Amino acid sequence: MxxxxxxDSFKGSIRSPEVCEILLRAFQEKLPxxxxxxxxxxxxxxxxxxxxxxxxxxELREATVHDPLGRPISAQYAFFPESGQxxxxxxxASGLELLxxxxxxxxxxxxxxxxxxxxxxxxAGAKDIIMGIGGSATVDGGAxxxxxxxxxxxxxxxxxxxxxxxxxxxxxxxxxxxLPALCRGISIKVACDVTNPLLGATGAAAVFGPxxxxxxxxxxxxxxxxxxxxxxxxxxxxxxxxxxPGDGAAGGVGFTLRAFLGxxxxxxxxxxxxxxxxxxxxxxxxxxxxxxxxTDEQTCYGKLPAIVAELAAAQGVxxxxxxxxxxxxxxxxxxxxxxxxxxxxxxxxxxxxxxxARENLYDRALAVASLLAPRQx
Amino acid sequence: MxxxxxxDSFKGSIRSPEVCEILLRAFQEKLPxxxxxxxxxxxxxxxxxxxxxxxxxxELREATVHDPLGRPISAQYAFFPESGQxxxxxxxASGLELLxxxxxxxxxxxxxxxxxxxxxxxxAGAKDIIMGIGGSATVDGGAxxxxxxxxxxxxxxxxxxxxxxxxxxxxxxxxxxxLPALCRGISIKVACDVTNPLLGATGAAAVFGPxxxxxxxxxxxxxxxxxxxxxxxxxxxxxxxxxxPGDGAAGGVGFTLRAFLGxxxxxxxxxxxxxxxxxxxxxxxxxxxxxxxxTDEQTCYGKLPAIVAELAAAQGVxxxxxxxxxxxxxxxxxxxxxxxxxxxxxxxxxxxxxxxARENLYDRALAVASLLAPRQx
Numbered sequence: 001m002x003x004x005x006x007x008d009s010f011k012g013s014i015r016s017p018e019v020c021e022i023l024l025r026a027f028q029e030k031l032p033x034x035x036x037x038x039x040x041x042x043x044x045x046x047x048x049x050x051x052x053x054x055x056x057x058x059e060l061r062e063a064t065v066h067d068p069l070g071r072p073i074s075a076q077y078a079f080f081p082e083s084g085q086x087x088x089x090x091x092x093a094s095g096l097e098l099l100x101x102x103x104x105x106x107x108x109x110x111x112x113x114x115x116x117x118x119x120x121x122x123x124a125g126a127k128d129i130i131m132g133i134g135g136s137a138t139v140d141g142g143a144x145x146x147x148x149x150x151x152x153x154x155x156x157x158x159x160x161x162x163x164x165x166x167x168x169x170x171x172x173x174x175x176x177x178x179l180p181a182l183c184r185g186i187s188i189k190v191a192c193d194v195t196n197p198l199l200g201a202t203g204a205a206a207v208f209g210p211x212x213x214x215x216x217x218x219x220x221x222x223x224x225x226x227x228x229x230x231x232x233x234x235x236x237x238x239x240x241x242x243x244x245p246g247d248g249a250a251g252g253v254g255f256t257l258r259a260f261l262g263x264x265x266x267x268x269x270x271x272x273x274x275x276x277x278x279x280x281x282x283x284x285x286x287x288x289x290x291x292x293x294x295t296d297e298q299t300c301y302g303k304l305p306a307i308v309a310e311l312a313a314a315q316g317v318x319x320x321x322x323x324x325x326x327x328x329x330x331x332x333x334x335x336x337x338x339x340x341x342x343x344x345x346x347x348x349x350x351x352x353x354x355x356x357a358r359e360n361l362y363d364r365a366l367a368v369a370s371l372l373a374p375r376q377x
Numbered sequence: 378m379x380x381x382x383x384x385d386s387f388k389g390s391i392r393s394p395e396v397c398e399i400l401l402r403a404f405q406e407k408l409p410x411x412x413x414x415x416x417x418x419x420x421x422x423x424x425x426x427x428x429x430x431x432x433x434x435x436e437l438r439e440a441t442v443h444d445p446l447g448r449p450i451s452a453q454y455a456f457f458p459e460s461g462q463x464x465x466x467x468x469x470a471s472g473l474e475l476l477x478x479x480x481x482x483x484x485x486x487x488x489x490x491x492x493x494x495x496x497x498x499x500x501a502g503a504k505d506i507i508m509g510i511g512g513s514a515t516v517d518g519g520a521x522x523x524x525x526x527x528x529x530x531x532x533x534x535x536x537x538x539x540x541x542x543x544x545x546x547x548x549x550x551x552x553x554x555x556l557p558a559l560c561r562g563i564s565i566k567v568a569c570d571v572t573n574p575l576l577g578a579t580g581a582a583a584v585f586g587p588x589x590x591x592x593x594x595x596x597x598x599x600x601x602x603x604x605x606x607x608x609x610x611x612x613x614x615x616x617x618x619x620x621x622p623g624d625g626a627a628g629g630v631g632f633t634l635r636a637f638l639g640x641x642x643x644x645x646x647x648x649x650x651x652x653x654x655x656x657x658x659x660x661x662x663x664x665x666x667x668x669x670x671x672t673d674e675q676t677c678y679g680k681l682p683a684i685v686a687e688l689a690a691a692q693g694v695x696x697x698x699x700x701x702x703x704x705x706x707x708x709x710x711x712x713x714x715x716x717x718x719x720x721x722x723x724x725x726x727x728x729x730x731x732x733x734a735r736e737n738l739y740d741r742a743l744a745v746a747s748l749l750a751p752r753q754x
Contacts, residue, residue: 320748326722330740339744345703345719347727363707367716371697371748 001034001374003027003287004317006278008269008304009040009047010293010324013357016040016047017054022358023289023322026365031373037285039276043304044191044268045134046091049078055276056080063120065093068109068137070163073098075117079124086126087275090250091135093117094144096212099137104213106139106222107166111253115148122186130275131257132191132268133250139165139209139222141198141229142256150178151260165205165251166218168225174232179260188261191268193302196248198255199227204248212251226252233259269304273311282315287372289365295323295340297332309336322364324357341368378411378751380404380664381694383655385646385681386417386424387670387701390734393417393424394431399735400666400699403742408750414662416653420681421568421645422511423468426455432653433457440497442470442490445514446480447540452494456501463503464652467627468512470494471521473589476514481590483516483599484543488630492525499563507652508634509568509645510627516542516586516599518575518606519633527555528637542582542628543595545602551609556637565638568645570679573625575632576604581625589628603629610636646681650688659692664749666742672700672717674709686713699741701734718745 005027007019014022020038027036039055042048053060058080067073078087091097093113096104114136121129138144144163147153152175153161161167196202205214205222214222229252233239239259246265247255257263273279282288290308292299300306305321312319318338326333326342333340343360344353353360382400386393397415404413416432419425430437435457444450455464468474470490473481491513498506515521521540524530529552530538538544573579582591582599591599606629610616616636623642624632634640650656659665667685669676677683682698689696695715703710703719710717720737721730730737 318747325724326740330722330743334743339747340740341718341744342722344721344724345707347702347721347730348724350724353724363703363717366707366711367718368748370695370716371745 001031001286002037002284003031003034003289004037004039004281004285006039006041006288006290006308008043008290008292010291010357012293013324013354014361016042016051019291019361022361023365026362027369030366030369037281039278039281041269041276041304041308042132042272043134043193044132044272046089046095046097048089048132048191048272049076049087049092051272052087052275053078061124063117065113065116067098067113068094069099069103070110073113075113077117077121079121079126081125084125084127085130086121086124086128087130088117088121088132090114090131090133090253094138095135096137097135104137106137106209106212106214106251107218108164109138109212110140110144110163111136111138111142112144112148112163115145119149119182122182127186129186129188130191130271131188131263133253134193134268136250136253137212139205139212139214139251141165141168141204141226141252143168143229145253146179146256146260150182151175152177165222165225168229169221171228171232174236174238176238176260183261186261188257188263189271190254190257190263190265191271192246192249192254192265193268194249195245197243197245198230198247198252199223199243204252207248208251230255267302267307269302269307273307278308279311282312282317285317287320288312288317289320289322291322293324294327295321295325295333296327297329300332300336306336320368322368324353378408378663379414379661380411380666381414381416381658381662383416383418383665383667383685385420385667385669387668387734389670390701390731391738393419393428396668396738399738400742403739404746407743407746414658416655416658418646418653418681418685419509419649420511420570421509421649423466423472423474425466425509425568425649426453426464426469428649429464429652430455438501440494442493444475444490445471445486446476447487450475450490452490454494454498456498456503458502461502461504463498463506465494465498465506465508467491467508467510467630471515472512473514474512481514483514483586483589483591483628484595485541486515486589487517487521487540488513488515488519489521489525489540492522496526496559499559504563506563506565507568507648508565508640510630511645513627513630514589516582516589516591516628518542518545518581518603518629520545520606522630523556523633523637527559528552529554542599542602545606546598548605548609551613551615553615553637560638563638565634565640566648567631567634567640567642568648569623569626569631569642570645571626572622574620574622575607575624575629576600576620579625581629584625585628607632644679644684646679646684650684655685656688659689659694662694664697665689665694666697666699668699670701671704672698672702672710673704674706677709677713683713697745699745701730
């Protein structure tokens with residue numbers, strides 16, 4: 001019997017490699033004769049680089065870049081010299097987790113470091129860049145990112161536009177500058193699981209601003225800035241006509257990667273699943289176990305466990321969902337997953353559940369594994 | 378494949394027959410070709426009579442008795458004329474659920490109705506009585522019960538002792554009266570899952586009084602009454618020497634059934650499991666599913682699911698525990714059960730979980746059933 005573990009991270013509690021370790025420990029105890037395959041996954045946010053490098057031989061490269069508030073930090077990416085492929089995580093350069101709660105202010109935070117990270121990969125020889133854009137701290141529309149790649153953004157006095165989403169309102173002109181020369185021949189795929197537009201009620205400022213520390217007044221300022229940014233990019237002849245689904249991803253980085261670099265928006269989960277070779281592993285599998293911190297019916301609409309289930313279904317492999325919690329109706333989930341389990345055992349608060357997350361996952365994994373053990377019937 | 382459902386009631390939410398119905402509905406959906414056997418269980422409290430009659434052809438008899446506060450009610454018992462066996466539930470005559478919260482006062486409540494119920498069964502021809510004593514509202518030491526069977530309990534003025542645990546302090550003398558003649562040749566087994574003594578810190582007043590509405594002052598009065606009751610019974614030459622394990626059960630009814638009727642204390646769960654023929658059903662079974670509202674490691678010490686697991690293990694049948702909640706460490710539980718599941722899916726309060734208890738149980742039962750489905754491996 002061959003069993004694959006292919007979970008997302010349990011956000012707020014357990015990263016996907018450790019989820020795999022816990023599942024493996026439980027299943028080995030109950031199914032000592034089975035073959036196991038750990039494929040920790042990610043959806044383009046934190047953990048993406050680690051997931052890819054865990055599955056494929058490649059190099060972990062470092063680059064010194066500026067964090068969202070301009071401080072130097074070391075960011076990492078995966079590089080595969082033979083194929084010229086690089087996998088980048090925006091979170092490692094411009095991530096929310098790099099800031100304290102008090103520092104979270106999208107008027108000030110910039111994606112400049114993510115542009116530096118792309119530049120480092122290109123300089124190293126990358127031709128085929130996969131960029132995970134989950135977990136960013138920014139709503140600067142990717143303005144900082146393209147500045148780091150050589151675009152010229154000027155304010156009314158002809159000075160380089162300072163960093164931060166709050167500065168976009170003062171943008172006077174945009175030019176591609178050295179960016180096209182630097183990025184010539186580079187293909188960019190953007191790992192992204194949201195379809196929000198750049199502007200409006202479901203846009204980057206309104207939806208993601210508050211998660212990144214914006215007050216209602218700040219959201220209005222960010223929205224004005226993003227609109228100005230979009231208009232100036234259009235006026236410079238850089239972007240195609242209209243607001244596209246996904247343009248609002250990562251505080252507008254979706255828009256900018258598309259406009260300046262021809263970035264192609266892809267399902268993050270699907271992209272990573274392909275990168276780590278999940279379809280190939282499924283060919284020989286009897287079961288696959290996936291999961292995430294909290295599942296609800298939204299999971300069915302393209303989130304990582306649903307992508308795993310779809311890949312499994314394509315090869316007739318039954319897929320078990322084992323998540324921290326499973327909220328609301330399970331009717332839709334049952335159409336995707338052979339069996340749906342939550343690791344919870346007790347009533348109580350989220351905090352209490354998170355503090356027992358590892359133990360709960362292990363306990364429930366043991367129970368699931370027990371039922372998969374071969375039986376004489 | 379044959380699968381047995383043998384749960385206890387989920388106390389506070391779902392009675393065991395409905396637990397079986399929910400499990401059956403889920404399993405039939407996932408395992409349409411399997412054979413199922415519903416054996417709702419009980420441990421001697423509410424639901425005991427229904428459980429026995431669901432499993433064996435017998436008669437549901439009614440008797441008009443006095444409830445814990447002396448009001449006439451109809452109580453029920455199971456009667457098997459051919460064998461002369463009767464199964465009685467103390468809860469149906471003297472149960473806590475017969476009272477409103479404001480009426481709960483063990484100084485006033487009496488087991489008189491339970492004595493009447495025994496008398497009715499004897500009058501009907503019962504020789505072999507199984508008496509479930511869970512869920513009582515009383516701490517009268519069974520004084521009312523034996524009065525209803527003909528014993529003479531007098532106060533200092535020579536009057537019959539009035540009902541209620543609070544009156545025992547005024548007990549002056551005890552005599553068996555007509556009780557021995559009435560109960561001659563009657564065998565009584567007491568279905569009981571507690572081992573508390575009659576008196577002291579782990580006795581009937583201290584442990585069960587508060588659950589039945591006693592304040593600390595009332596507990597002291599009840600303790601004094603039970604001590605006097607024990608002394609007077611001993612002085613009358615009716616009871617053997619010392620306080621026995623189980624004497625404190627049901628507010629001291631354990632003591633009185635032993636002293637006056639030679640009642641034999643038995644594991645309620647074991648007794649009911651035997652009565653409903655669980656060992657026989659297990660002979661052909663591939664799986665058995667049991668459960669209860671809330672499991673913790675105490676469950677391993679003789680509670681119903683543990684008894685079911687032991688009977689299953691004796692015949693090599695894997696036993697799955699599917700309870701509402703599973704609290705604390707599961708290490709001991711895993712020694713009893715092949716797999717341990719809670720039906721919970723979300724964090725939140727007990728009240729929220731109870732309001733979703735049926736849906737949660739159904740959801741989790743579907744998931745468990747999916748894993749038991751035959752596979753081509």
